[in-house]
Amino acid sequence: MTASRRKFLSSISMLAASSALPIHAFDFGHSQKLKVALIGTGIRGITFWGKRLVDEYSDILEFVGLCDHNPSRLQFGKEYIGASCPTFVDFVTMVSTTKPDLVIVTTKDSTHHEFIIKGLEMGCDVLTEKPLTTDEIKCQAILDAEKKSEKNLIVGFNYRWSPYATKIKQLLKNETIGKLVSIDFHWYLNTYHGASYFRRWHGQMESSGSLWVHKATHHFDLLNWWIDSEPQEVFAYGDLEFYGKNGPFRGKNCRSCEHTTNCDFHWDILKDGMAKKLYVDHEHADGYIRDNCLFREEIDIYDKMSAQVKYANNTIVNYSLTTYSPFEGWRVAFNGTEGRIEAWLDIPYNKNIQLGQEELHAKEMEQSSQEVFDIEPIIVHKLWNDYETINVATEKSGHGGGDQRLQDHILKTPDKKDEFDRTAGLRDGAMSCLIGIAARKSIEKKQPIKISDLSSLRPKSKRS
Known part of the structure; x- marks a missing residue:
């Protein structure tokens, strides 16, 4: 061997x-x-x-x-x-x-x-x-x-491996703000990226389980990892009030729609080289349309979502996901017994961002081997003291540098001990998607859902 x-x-x-x-x-x-x-x-x-x-x-x-x-x-x-x-x-x-x-x-x-x-x-x-x-x-x-x-x-899972997410983990692990008490986590999908989910099979519950599962599983995994505990109970709200049947008009798909001149969401897939080669050129074989109408009647997932998650170690999380924001980015705030950490990425008015929203998403998905760094801040507030700004060297491509680091660790440096426990196994995958599943069921039943009622797994106070 x-x-x-x-x-x-x-x-x-x-x-x-x-x-x-x-x-x-x-x-x-x-x-x-x-x-x-x-x-x-x-x-x-x-x-x-x-x-x-x-x-x-x-x-x-x-x-x-x-x-x-x-x-x-x-x-x-x-x-x-x-x-x-x-x-x-x-x-x-x-x-x-x-x-x-x-x-x-x-x-x-x-x-x-x-x-x-x-x-x-x-x-x-x-x-x-x-x-x-x-x-x-x-x-x-x-x-x-x-x-x-x-x-x-x-x-x-790749988001754990981004330098920015890892720095947050380090601060929490070192108890920089004492014992963690609560978290506010808000994720914003813009009218390019967010809309793309509603064009595709993701827009139907039976295929994606909703964005509570398909998209938010990323965010819930980050939370589980940051908190170093497992979810115990979820209560959620959600609705569909922007896309789907709520649209002012609808067509068969974007490329053949009669409303292309007055629809702000019109997307010409024939001008997107990769999308055309990967999807349009082969739709004759299975009928899958990549540029479906955002306002088609069969869309049944939620486009606004909010949840409260209680963890086994008694940390409380307030989470929201917006799917038609003017910009794409996220904010998170950690409250502890000795202070508070605030972090965010891609909030345009916090930084002079030159790229457009479509370009920002393309850059994030790009698998670039070039290490082009930017500096992003994390704010640490200590009780009775002034705040401190910690600058973190970050990357945009490959999900903030997470894609490359995930594969490189698995395949090139597996013997190197990872002090931040970024490798994810089956239990991690189950716990992240079970939060989304619980949120969806909570909306349907209008009541809190216990994670232990969904599978044989029993939430642990400390995951590692």
Whole structure:
């Protein structure tokens, strides 16, 4: 076994270590390179978990199979990734034929559980994109499958690895403001990025579980990690009052709509080179329309959301998600027994931001290897003292530098101890999506929802 392969095996074991379930050492067989199979050739699959792996880690891994129900998009995905492996439209056939060591799942959220469970049952270790799944029944099925299996499941969280989020973790870990008491966390999606979810399958509850699950799982994972505890109870409000049936007019899709001249949200997908090549050119095969109308009647997810989360260590969180903000960014404030920490990113009037809102989102999603740093502040208030400004070197591309750091730690420096415990396992994935699931159920039932009522997991006062 090569040295680089030993490092990879070690890193995967480290990732699995945060699961509360029995852990078995990852065993990828005896091949010289890790054999990887990918299911789901959408944008996240072919970029972050596809092309970037080929470009950066070909010395320790190789793709042995790619799978998607759309054969036309599948072929484009193979070419974009730069893989030389066979392609399949059936997952079981791919796994039984290629016998991969690791299966990477980047399909529609509501189908994650199918491929996670089948992959484990067929003797593969599995890495899934967030969110883990979309409801409590599927979550429990995944937990049961992993427990029965001799293989392991990991969830690819990246926000933890950004330098800015890590600095906040360091301050809290060092008890800079004493014992943590409460948090106010507000996330703003702009009318470009926020609207994009309502154009796609994400706009329907049965596919995404709502943005409580698909998007906010990122935010809830950050909270769980920052607080170093697990959620106990959730109470939430939410409604759909901007997109969907609330729109002033609607059309079949953006490119053929008769309201293009008077709709502020009009988006010409034919002028977006990547979107056209990845989606429009292949919609004949499965009927998936990437530029659906934001105001179509079948949209049933919430576009405004607010929740209160009580943690097992008695920390209280107030959280909100806005999907049609004039700008994209977030604010968080931590209240402690000895002071307060305030942090934010991309609030335009706090900083002279030159890029437009569409460009800002494109930059965040970009997988750039160039380290272009900016300086962002974190404010620390101590009781009876003046505030202190802590400047943090940050990056914009790849989710604030989190994407590259996540993969580099797993694949290049797995033996290096991570003092901030940024690696995320199955329990982390479950706890983050269960907050969103609980919030959705709380809105439906108009009552608080206990996390312990949703699965066999019992919230711990201290997660690490």
